[in-house]
Amino acid sequence: MSRKIKLGILGGGGDSLIGVLHRVAANMFDKYEIVGGVFNPNFKENIEFAKTLGINSSRIYEDYESLIEEESKLNSSEKMQVISVLTPNFLHYPMAKKL
Numbered sequence: 001m002s003r004k005i006k007l008g009i010l011g012g013g014g015d016s017l018i019g020v021l022h023r024v025a026a027n028m029f030d031k032y033e034i035v036g037g038v039f040n041p042n043f044k045e046n047i048e049f050a051k052t053l054g055i056n057s058s059r060i061y062e063d064y065e066s067l068i069e070e071e072s073k074l075n076s077s078e079k080m081q082v083i084s085v086l087t088p089n090f091l092h093y094p095m096a097k098k099l
Contacts, residue, residue, distance in 0.1 A: 004033040005081050008071070010064050010095055012086030013039030013049045022084050023053070035080060036071075038064055064095050 012019025026032040036059025040046040050060045061067040071079045
């Protein structure tokens, strides 16, 4: 059996339609594992939402800069391999550029 691709998500928390669609799509063929991200700009809500997905709170970050910094410290076998940017459109480029 092949390993799942480690997926991080920026945005798309709570009942965000785009977040729901991406999470469903990521699970459709059992190829991705959502391992962390920044789902909400409110850190407390971010942590609570991650719990509903069964994601370890150590992989939930306050902002995408923290995500980049902390993920870069992990072994390549542990770090996120792909990141979905589900934030409002005007934030896509600045975030993707830093990734």
